Amino acid sequence: MKLATIQNDAPDGTLVVVSSDGTRYLPATSVSATLQSAIDDWAMAEPVLRVIADGLENGEGDSTESATFAAPLPRAWQWLDGSAFRSHGELMETLFGTEPPPPGRPLMYQGLSHQFFSATADMPLPREEDGIDFEGEFGVITDFVPMGVSADEAMAHIKLLVQINDWSLRALAPIEMKTGFGWVQAKPACSVAPFAVTPDELGDTWRDGRVHLPLSVDWNGKRFGNAGGGAMEFGFHELIAHAASTRSLCAGTIIGSGTVSNSNFREIGSSCIAERRGIEMLDEGQARTSFMRFGDTVRMEARLPGGELLFGAIDQKVVRG
Amino acid sequence: MKLATIQNDAPDGTLVVVSSDGTRYLPATSVSATLQSAIDDWAMAEPVLRVIADGLENGEGDSTESATFAAPLPRAWQWLDGSAFRSHGELMETLFGTEPPPPGRPLMYQGLSHQFFSATADMPLPREEDGIDFEGEFGVITDFVPMGVSADEAMAHIKLLVQINDWSLRALAPIEMKTGFGWVQAKPACSVAPFAVTPDELGDTWRDGRVHLPLSVDWNGKRFGNAGGGAMEFGFHELIAHAASTRSLCAGTIIGSGTVSNSNFREIGSSCIAERRGIEMLDEGQARTSFMRFGDTVRMEARLPGGELLFGAIDQKVVRG
Numbered sequence: 001m002k003l004a005t006i007q008n009d010a011p012d013g014t015l016v017v018v019s020s021d022g023t024r025y026l027p028a029t030s031v032s033a034t035l036q037s038a039i040d041d042w043a044m045a046e047p048v049l050r051v052i053a054d055g056l057e058n059g060e061g062d063s064t065e066s067a068t069f070a071a072p073l074p075r076a077w078q079w080l081d082g083s084a085f086r087s088h089g090e091l092m093e094t095l096f097g098t099e100p101p102p103p104g105r106p107l108m109y110q111g112l113s114h115q116f117f118s119a120t121a122d123m124p125l126p127r128e129e130d131g132i133d134f135e136g137e138f139g140v141i142t143d144f145v146p147m148g149v150s151a152d153e154a155m156a157h158i159k160l161l162v163q164i165n166d167w168s169l170r171a172l173a174p175i176e177m178k179t180g181f182g183w184v185q186a187k188p189a190c191s192v193a194p195f196a197v198t199p200d201e202l203g204d205t206w207r208d209g210r211v212h213l214p215l216s217v218d219w220n221g222k223r224f225g226n227a228g229g230g231a232m233e234f235g236f237h238e239l240i241a242h243a244a245s246t247r248s249l250c251a252g253t254i255i256g257s258g259t260v261s262n263s264n265f266r267e268i269g270s271s272c273i274a275e276r277r278g279i280e281m282l283d284e285g286q287a288r289t290s291f292m293r294f295g296d297t298v299r300m301e302a303r304l305p306g307g308e309l310l311f312g313a314i315d316q317k318v319v320r321g
Numbered sequence: 322m323k324l325a326t327i328q329n330d331a332p333d334g335t336l337v338v339v340s341s342d343g344t345r346y347l348p349a350t351s352v353s354a355t356l357q358s359a360i361d362d363w364a365m366a367e368p369v370l371r372v373i374a375d376g377l378e379n380g381e382g383d384s385t386e387s388a389t390f391a392a393p394l395p396r397a398w399q400w401l402d403g404s405a406f407r408s409h410g411e412l413m414e415t416l417f418g419t420e421p422p423p424p425g426r427p428l429m430y431q432g433l434s435h436q437f438f439s440a441t442a443d444m445p446l447p448r449e450e451d452g453i454d455f456e457g458e459f460g461v462i463t464d465f466v467p468m469g470v471s472a473d474e475a476m477a478h479i480k481l482l483v484q485i486n487d488w489s490l491r492a493l494a495p496i497e498m499k500t501g502f503g504w505v506q507a508k509p510a511c512s513v514a515p516f517a518v519t520p521d522e523l524g525d526t527w528r529d530g531r532v533h534l535p536l537s538v539d540w541n542g543k544r545f546g547n548a549g550g551g552a553m554e555f556g557f558h559e560l561i562a563h564a565a566s567t568r569s570l571c572a573g574t575i576i577g578s579g580t581v582s583n584s585n586f587r588e589i590g591s592s593c594i595a596e597r598r599g600i601e602m603l604d605e606g607q608a609r610t611s612f613m614r615f616g617d618t619v620r621m622e623a624r625l626p627g628g629e630l631l632f633g634a635i636d637q638k639v640v641r642g
Contacts, residue, residue: 077435114398182503
C-alpha cells in the first residue's frame with residue numbers, strides 16, 4: 001500500500017491512498033485526515049486504508065498527474081538519522097578526522113523535523129560557500145515504540161518506508177562535529193519522495209530490516225550514484241532499538257539510514273558529493289568535485305526489480321533562500 | 322502574563338491563563354485551544370489572552386491548587402538547546418576532553434521534542450549506571466523566525482520564557498560526543514516548569530536577551546546550586562540567530578540556555594551534578610559526588626527580586642522506567 005499527502009493550506013496536508021503503480025489516488029479522509037493521525041492509530045487505520053487501496057487496484061480514483069504532493073509527513077515530531085553504511089562512515093571519518101563509533105553501536109543524530117520539503121520543491125539555502133550537498137537515503141516511519149524495545153521487537157514497529165534527501169552543508173559540518181554537539185546549521189530540512197509505502201510493497205526486497213534496492217541519484221541530469229540499500233551495517237530495526245534505549249519514540253518517528261553507500265563506490269558511484277570528494281582525496285590527494293551551485297538539480301529514485309518506481313521520485317532544484 | 326497547559330487526554334492539553342501570583346487560572350479556549358495554536362498566531366492571540374489575564378488580576382478564575390499542569394508545550398516541533406554559560410562549557414571541555422567552540426560561535430544541539438514531561442511527573446529512566454543527571458536551564462519559545470534573522474531582529478521573536486530540567490545521562494554522553502553526531506541516548510525528554518511567561522513579567526530582570534535571576538536547584542531537599550541566568554555568553558536573541566542561520570524556525574520552537582552556571586561555582590553551586598564532579602576533579606583529582614539514584618528528587622525554581630515564584634517549580638522524582 002502507498003500513502004501520500006496532498007499539499008494544501010493545512011500544515012499537515014490531507015492523506016490519500018495511491019495505487020501501487022502511482023497513477024491514481026483516493027482520499028483517505030473517511031479514515032484519517034492526515035498521515036500523522038493514521039500512524040497515531042495504525043491498528044485502526046490500516047485495514048480501512050487497505051480497503052481503499054483495493055478500490056484503487058480495481059481502477060477507482062483520480063489521476064495523480066493533477067495532484068500536488070507534499071512530503072508524506074510535512075512535519076514530524078521526531079527525525080532521527082542514522083549513518084548505517086560503513087563504507088560511507090569510513091570515508092567521512094577519513095575526511096573529518098573523526099573516530100569510528102564503538103563496534104556494535106550505530107551512529108545517529110537528532111535532526112530538524114518541523115519541516116520536510118516535498119520531492120519537487122525548490123530547496124532554499126543561504127550560501128553556496130556552505131558546501132551544499134544532497135544525501136540519498138531510505139527511511140522508516142514507526143508507530144509508538146516503548147523505551148527499551150529489542151531489535152527483534154522493533155521490526156513490527158516499522159509501518160512505512162520512505163525515501164529521503166537529507167540536505168547537508170559540508171563547510172559547516174566539521175565545525176559543528178568538533179564540538180561533539182552534532183549538527184544544527186549543517187543540517188537544514190530534508191526532502192521526502194511523495195509515497196510512503198508499507199513494507200509488503202517491496203516483496204522480498206524488504207528483508208533483514210533493509211531495503212534491498214538501488215537508489216539512483218542524478219545530479220544535473222547525469223548519473224552520480226546507484227548504490228544499494230542492502231549494505232546497511234545495522235538494519236532499521238536495530239536503529240530503532242538504539243534510538244529507543246533511553247526514550248520512547250512517538251508514533252510518526254522517522255528514522256533514516258544515512259547516505260546509501262556501497263564499498264564498490266568507485267564503480268557504482270555515491271549518494272552524496274562529500275563521499276565522491278572523499279574518494280578523490282584518497283585516490284588523487286585532493287577533492288576535484290565541487291559542491292552544488294544555485295540552480296543545480298538532483299533526482300533520486302528507487303525502482304523495484306520489475307522497473308516500477310517505488311516511492312515516486314525526488315527531483316529538486318537548489319536556490320538562493 | 323503567565324500561560325499554562327492543563328493536562329488532559331489531548332496530547333497538547335488545554336491552554337489556560339494564570340494569574341501573575343500563580344494562584345488562579347481561566348481557560349483560554351475562546352482564543353486558542355492549545356499553546357501551540359496561540360504561538361502559531363501570536364499577534365491575534367496575545368491581546369485576547371491579555372484581556373483574560375486582566376480578569377485574573379481582578380480576582381476572577383479558579384484555584385490552581387486543583388489543576389494538574391502539563392509542560393506548557395507537552396510536545397514541540399523543535400527543541401534546540403544551547404550551552405551558553407562559558408563557566409559550564411569550560412568545565413565540560415576539561416571533563417570530556419573536547420575542544421572549545423570557535424570564538425563567537427554558540428554551542429547548540431537539536432534535542433528530543435516530541436515529549437516534555439510536566440514539572441511534577443516522575444522521570445522514568447532505564448538504568449542508574451547511565452549516570453542520571455539534571456540540568457537546570459532557562460529557555461524561550463519563539464514565533465516563526467525567518468532564515469537569516471539577525472540577533473537584533475531575533476529579540477522580537479522571543480514571545481515566552483520557560484524554565485527547563487534537561488535530563489542527561491552522563492555515562493552515555495562522551496561516547497556519543499566522540500562521534501561528532503551529538504546526543505540521542507544521552508538526552509532523554511526534558512521537564513518544564515508549569516508557567517510560560519511573557520518577558521514583561523520579569524521587569525528589568527529580562528534584559529540583553531538574558532534572564533537576570535538565580536535558578537535555585539535542590540537535590541533531595543538540599544540546596545545544590547543558585548547560579549544566575551545573566552551570565553550567558555550569548556543572549557537568547559543570539560542563540561536564535563545562530564539557529565536560524567540556515568533554516569527558518571517554526572512557531573513554538575523552544576531554545577534553551579544550557580545549564581545555568583556562574584564562574585564562582587565553588588561558592589554558588591551548580592545546576593547539574595556533572596559540573597560539581599568537574600570541580601571535584603579539578604580541585605581534588607577525582608569526582609566524589611555520584612549521579613542520581615532511583616527515588617532521588619530534584620527541585621528547581623526562579624524567584625523575582627520580590628520573592629514571587631516566576632515559572633512555578635519543577636519538583637520531580639527519578640524512577641526506574
